[in-house]
Amino acid sequence: MSQSLAVRDPVGRPAAAHEPVAALDPRRMLQLALGALWLLDGMLQFQPAMFGKGFPQMLAGSAPGNPALVARPISWSAAFIGHHVVVLNAIFAAIQLLLGLGIAWRPTVRLALAGSVLWSLAVWWLGEGLGGVLAGTASPVDGAPGAVVLYGLLAVLLWPADRDPADRAPADRAPADRAPADRAPAAPFVAARAVGRRIAQASWLAVWLGLAVLALLPASRAIGRAIADTTPGEPAWLAWIDTHAASALTRHGLLAAIVLAAAFVIVAVGTFLPRRPARAAIILAVVVAAVLWLAQGLGGILTGSATDPNTGPLLALLALAFWPLSAPARSAGET
Amino acid sequence: MDGPVWLTGIFAALMLTVAVYCAGRLAVTRRWRRPTELDTDAGHVLMGAAMAGMLVARLRVLPAATWEAVFAVGAAWFAWQLLKSRRRAPATWRCLHPAPHLLECGAMLYMFLVLPPLTGPAAASGIAGMGASATGSRYSFLALVMGLFMVGYVARTADRLPSGRTADRLPGARTANRLPGGPVAQSNLPARPYLAPRCAALCKIAMGLTMTYMLVLTL
Numbered sequence A: 001m002s003q004s005l006a007v008r009d010p011v012g013r014p015a016a017a018h019e020p021v022a023a024l025d026p027r028r029m030l031q032l033a034l035g036a037l038w039l040l041d042g043m044l045q046f047q048p049a050m051f052g053k054g055f056p057q058m059l060a061g062s063a064p065g066n067p068a069l070v071a072r073p074i075s076w077s078a079a080f081i082g083h084h085v086v087v088l089n090a091i092f093a094a095i096q097l098l099l100g101l102g103i104a105w106r107p108t109v110r111l112a113l114a115g116s117v118l119w120s121l122a123v124w125w126l127g128e129g130l131g132g133v134l135a136g137t138a139s140p141v142d143g144a145p146g147a148v149v150l151y152g153l154l155a156v157l158l159w160p161a162d163r164d165p166a167d168r169a170p171a172d173r174a175p176a177d178r179a180p181a182d183r184a185p186a187a188p189f190v191a192a193r194a195v196g197r198r199i200a201q202a203s204w205l206a207v208w209l210g211l212a213v214l215a216l217l218p219a220s221r222a223i224g225r226a227i228a229d230t231t232p233g234e235p236a237w238l239a240w241i242d243t244h245a246a247s248a249l250t251r252h253g254l255l256a257a258i259v260l261a262a263a264f265v266i267v268a269v270g271t272f273l274p275r276r277p278a279r280a281a282i283i284l285a286v287v288v289a290a291v292l293w294l295a296q297g298l299g300g301i302l303t304g305s306a307t308d309p310n311t312g313p314l315l316a317l318l319a320l321a322f323w324p325l326s327a328p329a330r331s332a333g334e335t
Numbered sequence B: 001m002d003g004p005v006w007l008t009g010i011f012a013a014l015m016l017t018v019a020v021y022c023a024g025r026l027a028v029t030r031r032w033r034r035p036t037e038l039d040t041d042a043g044h045v046l047m048g049a050a051m052a053g054m055l056v057a058r059l060r061v062l063p064a065a066t067w068e069a070v071f072a073v074g075a076a077w078f079a080w081q082l083l084k085s086r087r088r089a090p091a092t093w094r095c096l097h098p099a100p101h102l103l104e105c106g107a108m109l110y111m112f113l114v115l116p117p118l119t120g121p122a123a124a125s126g127i128a129g130m131g132a133s134a135t136g137s138r139y140s141f142l143a144l145v146m147g148l149f150m151v152g153y154v155a156r157t158a159d160r161l162p163s164g165r166t167a168d169r170l171p172g173a174r175t176a177n178r179l180p181g182g183p184v185a186q187s188n189l190p191a192r193p194y195l196a197p198r199c200a201a202l203c204k205i206a207m208g209l210t211m212t213y214m215l216v217l218t219l
Helices: A026-045 A054-060 A068-083 A085-104 A106-126 A147-157 A197-216 A223-228 A236-250 A253-270 A275-295 A298-303 A311-321 B005-031 B038-055 B064-087 B098-114 B121-129 B131-135 B140-160 B164-169 B197-217
Strands: none
Touching: A026 A085, A026 A106, A026 A147, A026 A311, A026 B140, A026 B197, A054 A068, A054 A085, A068 A085, A068 A106, A085 A106, A085 B140, A106 A147, A147 A197, A147 A311, A197 A253, A197 A311, A223 A236, A223 A253, A223 A275, A236 A253, A236 A275, A253 A275, A275 A298, A275 A311, A298 A311, A298 B140, B005 B038, B005 B197, B038 B064, B038 B098, B038 B197, B064 B098, B098 B140, B098 B197, B140 B197
């Protein structure tokens, strides 16, 4: 069953004749989710508002507060985009669509993931001002350290390679490695398969401890105001949720920041724990990501002016890549 | 806040291409005796024509109420197929996976119901001239959910899209007609290879992406 591509239709029509159904391993599922998010980004980039002057103004708005070395290229690129906004925005949207389709189509997955890393780094700098990390204005509720950098990190962690032969598909293993075909994978979670456990855990620590630090910065303590800032343009039901959350947190900004930071720290150490508490930590990470996404007004998607869904869905996807595995993590048709 | 008309024009042209191509599939499937999913192809013909009319007002061929009735029937059909598929396998001319097509019909219904009638200046530019303020509604969360489903469906369809080498290895792709015992003798192979599987998948991808674009415009 290792290389089976086809699942037969009981009436005799092979599904493979028009839709080769390959069983998905967990990493491929996460790759497809990443591809779907790129597709969504591309479509958001095609929104009418992105073809106007507001888009380059939004990019230029990420420059203030950053060191000159970071800010100058941002201002220059925003001005350049402002002069050719229609053409360049269409190109940006097309690039994101191609990244999504490239990740989804197996023959181009490596190329698209490599492109994701390069594109996300470029956009993180020139489009998000490094998430405001160097400007001192970064707040997890506002989307720090920047959604797009998480795309790049996920592209690295979901790279279709395996450091340990036990994680490879049986047919791809060297003969000496085939004997223990049914033993548990060496990688404790999907994110460790390509880069190894230590590097994956280091990246996890960097993200969640970084979020904890950012949550305690003075700029982050006004959580109520940050949430209230997301409400303009939102549909009534979401604005109602965010307005009430903002008013509840306005007087307890410091306490809320401490609780949020504590949750980030618990999540950060979660991958070092045994399997059961590690799973609890991952579930907490997904819940925190969902709460953050709500606080971010679903990334502003429903306002017609968002270029991505913000950090909430990306953090949840990252958490799923660290879900402790208990059984062989791969099956047929894996990438 | 008008969107670029050329962009909606490109999507409209894409939808017309899909509609014409799927109509062609329906026309040749009997003549060439090659199996295809008739309900999917018919649905894509209708959706392609309807979406082209929503994107570019001049391409409208039927009033919105008629399209609403058409897609309500389509949704009922795929919902029925979905229920039936739980009990027994579908016939060769029906789609294997009705759920995405049910959602496509639902998305079409949603867009026809949520978009105000195209009259006055908006009529010239179709959906691009609507802008978020005109189309925003308390149900925009539905559009977001359907859009997320559609990008997931597109990703999964692209994942199954065979490369040239893989397609040649697929049962029924080329081997069926070359087997000495004939296709009928090989119970595991279809009598005829499926009609242009890669093109069918590309149609689904194009349809899913265009539908996502339109749903995003209604957010």
